[in-house]
Amino acid sequence: MRAIDIRELTLSFNGQNLFEDFNFSVPQSAWTVLLGASGIGKSTLLRTIAGLENEAKIQGEIRHQGKIAWLAQQDSLYPWLSVSDNVQLLQHLTRSKTAESVEKARYLLSAVKMDKHLHKPCYQLSGGQRQRVALARTLMQEADIVLMDEPFSALDMVTRLQLQDLAHQLLAEKTVLLITHDPQEALRLGEQIYVLRHQPAVLSAPIVPPGKAPRYPDQHLWTLQQQLIDQLTEAA
Template sequence: MNVVDVKDLSLTYAQRPLFENLDFKLKQGEWAVLLGRSGVGKSSLLRAIAGLENEAITAGSIVIQPNFKIAWLAQQDGLYPWLNLIDNVQLVHHLNGTKNAETREQALKLLFQVGMQKHLHKPCYQLSGGQRQRVALARTLMQQADIILMDEPFSALDAVTRLQLQDLAGELLAEKSILLVTHDPQEAVRLGDRLYILQQKPPYLSLLTAFHQPRPRQWVAEQHQLQQQLIQQLMEDSL
């Protein structure tokens, strides 16, 4: 079943066409990864799917499976420094006035799941980048969404922390439907079920490959070759 169906989509940003007649489908439980050069419209496509770029859509349609909720996990963790970690995780309930003992217990459980049990007493400014992103991941899980749009959520982290967060997201979001934007070919190969390249010229979106092995994947020679192929195609798209 398709949970997101983008058909004949044309998107314009700042009076500049990003792409035209783009088709894309996200299947239930699938992790689709979107790569491409900066400025081709990857984040704009995510924002359009989230309903944040309606004015930029000049043609086509985006259909979300009825009753399916969408959550966003971005590069910037978006933590509120005046809130403690538990209230940051249960932010949706904090803002809606629905916070109670049950939501607090759920937030606490999620913080334990993402490995933050030793840091609950700390204010946000004392957390490392990786720790902050763990809290952001817990906040995303708290929303109980069916579809997660991930916009380079690990790109600002060091290499080891990035791998750890990829593993954690792969475990905790395993059953979700994911659309991940990344500039990192290695991340794409580790996490994606389907890998797409978004280009500045037709065909704007092309499926590069599909995997059937469990994620996150261990690094093998074949995946290294695919990473090199991704890098080569990205370089060619810049010419």
């Protein structure tokens, strides 16, 4: 089953075609990863799928099955709100918090190991802590599809690995489309990986890493990583 189906998409930004007659499908309940150089159009494509792209000229068809949530590099937390209220942001803004939503937020914050900071304002948190809260807020939405726009790229290596593992665990039943510029992250998390190349962008053949994610480097993954680097270098 396809969770996202893109047909004959032409997407122009500032007079330049980022995508032209572009076709792409994302299977349900799997992690699909898009790799590509900066400026190739990864984020614009993700915003278009989410219905958030307002500046590009768009033609074609995009279908998706289910509700969409977004997890970006910028966590977009409200700094003066508490951790709990940021997770319950919709309920907070619409004044519809209930005992049930408070308890659900507490449960999700426990899952991301942030329950001890429940009432702390978000401006007091570290970058890694903020991204844990953003992940909990994403889970609060109970979406079927999660679009991830380089959510771990600004973190230090240890925190990045921890949050990759945590996100993979908590989003195991979801359809995830992750964009990244990091081949190692793609190979750790992806069930199928594509490289966007050229302009307008075209997809490489899929790479399917062996074994279950999250993966740890071995000789086979190093070989695949070099293949991805070669394709990215060719695309530059």
